[in-house]
Amino acid sequence: MKTDIWVDGEPVSSVPATDRGLAYGDGLFETIRIVKRRPTLAEFHWQRLAKGLNRLAITLDIEWLMEEVATFLSLQSASGGVLKVLITRGSGGRGYNPAGCSGARRILSFHALPKHPESNRNAGITLYPCSTRLGHNSLAGMKHLNRLENVLARAEWDGSEFQEGLMLDLDGLPVEGTMTNLFLVKNGTLYTPALNRCGVSGICREFILRQASGWGVPVVVQELDEQTLLNADEVFVCNSVNGVWPVARYRHISWPVGVVTATVRDRVLEVLNG
Amino acid sequence: MKTDIWVDGEPVSSVPATDRGLAYGDGLFETIRIVKRRPTLAEFHWQRLAKGLNRLAITLDIEWLMEEVATFLSLQSASGGVLKVLITRGSGGRGYNPAGCSGARRILSFHALPKHPESNRNAGITLYPCSTRLGHNSLAGMKHLNRLENVLARAEWDGSEFQEGLMLDLDGLPVEGTMTNLFLVKNGTLYTPALNRCGVSGICREFILRQASGWGVPVVVQELDEQTLLNADEVFVCNSVNGVWPVARYRHISWPVGVVTATVRDRVLEVLNG
Structure with missing residues (x-):
């Protein structure tokens, strides 16, 4: 059976x-x-x-x-x-x-748990710049079954050079990964894109938003443009299956795994390890 | 079997x-x-x-x-x-x-063919003003399986007072019915909303666009605002199962079944009757 x-x-x-x-x-x-x-x-x-x-x-x-x-x-x-x-x-x-x-x-x-290299979590990943845009709609936030945009974005690359892809919206604003939410750190504060017009309100993102101040990290939800992302001190993506993956590279920019990212990653991992 | x-x-x-x-x-x-x-x-x-x-x-x-x-x-x-x-x-x-x-x-x-009253085709229908908006995205035109907006719009009314609902986009522009495309007539010319950012490129709409000039009716595809719709001489919706339904009422406006609408309806019906 x-x-x-x-x-x-x-x-x-x-x-x-x-x-x-x-x-x-x-x-x-x-x-x-x-x-x-x-x-x-x-x-x-x-x-x-x-x-x-x-x-x-x-x-x-x-x-x-x-x-x-x-x-x-x-x-x-x-x-x-x-x-x-x-x-x-x-x-x-x-x-x-x-x-x-x-x-x-x-x-x-x-x-089975997906098999991803340990380096995703430790050294960080390289984000593919997806050309498929997230449209704007009134269903934003929900994890509904209308996910063609994510499918088309994920289909844009293969191989092992990129571990996730970044999706911008119709206005060119970074919103999320194909299967993750996006955070950046600037001057010690966490930022994550607002999801009023598109994107999935991810569980790991929600957990971080609720816990961050308890970890001593201020967090702001707002629209972010791509230049702000490129100028960030640290960047990471997250979901509730894989936890936090630091972003090491996106386009021409490289980041080290920063102290805020490492803190959030480790706190999330504690919860995801039960 | x-x-x-x-x-x-x-x-x-x-x-x-x-x-x-x-x-x-x-x-x-x-x-x-x-x-x-x-x-x-x-x-x-x-x-x-x-x-x-x-x-x-x-x-x-x-x-x-x-x-x-x-x-x-x-x-x-x-x-x-x-x-x-x-x-x-x-x-x-x-x-x-x-x-x-x-x-x-x-x-x-x-x-089975859906059973709609003959009056839909002859006397025309009343359009429900849906509050569910069509979002903007890069998948516009395709008849893909991501149709939650249509489902939510169709769920907004029941009963027999309304035979179809009109959907506006995020900017408030009329785009289509929940299961039909939209046309209006002004000074003898047909107009139908452009579908670059949302909507389904319906088969009956395509047929009309291709044939209209042969019927002696000029046709224009462009963005239309709601005031233009309300000021139209005639309005109709169409799909490839039911053909053309004249719109008799929408909000506070009533229209007679006009001569252009009747012409298009009858030509479409010839094709849909094989």
């Missing part, structure tokens, strides 16, 4: 072709680092998911989902890895109208 | 949970009116699909797809209806990178 994918609580690995997630990207997802069979940064993930479901008017009992996830994780052969929780509006007829849809469909899948 | 859904040429009604269309909206679709087991406006649909696949770097032999569609249509119990052709990048691992995906997955489904 294949148990690394569950659809609506059953160990099956397919979904109806009428699913609204497939038809329109009508749903949301969370990608969660699992340690000792437990989600890390769980409250952040469930809060974001609940907020997104509310915005899309998809009804789902999160407490009940958390119980299903616990059962699912208890049956995996590995105690650590990555859990993907994908929620769609369920099945519906042809046409955009969500009225009459079957209601939330739950797709859980368990994956 | 259920034959109204085929996935990759097989009469099955489910897709792998690893499908990229489900994960990221990584794919495209066409909704095609079928008459006597044949697609109407076929060359327009296949051309748009081919262009979109090229843009997304999804490889698919369109000639071969057309043959599959013909076989699929020959097996349906009804000779008329609506064919939905949905193409995704196939199955892939977790993560945005499209490298290593299984390649195009084909999902064909056959549906």
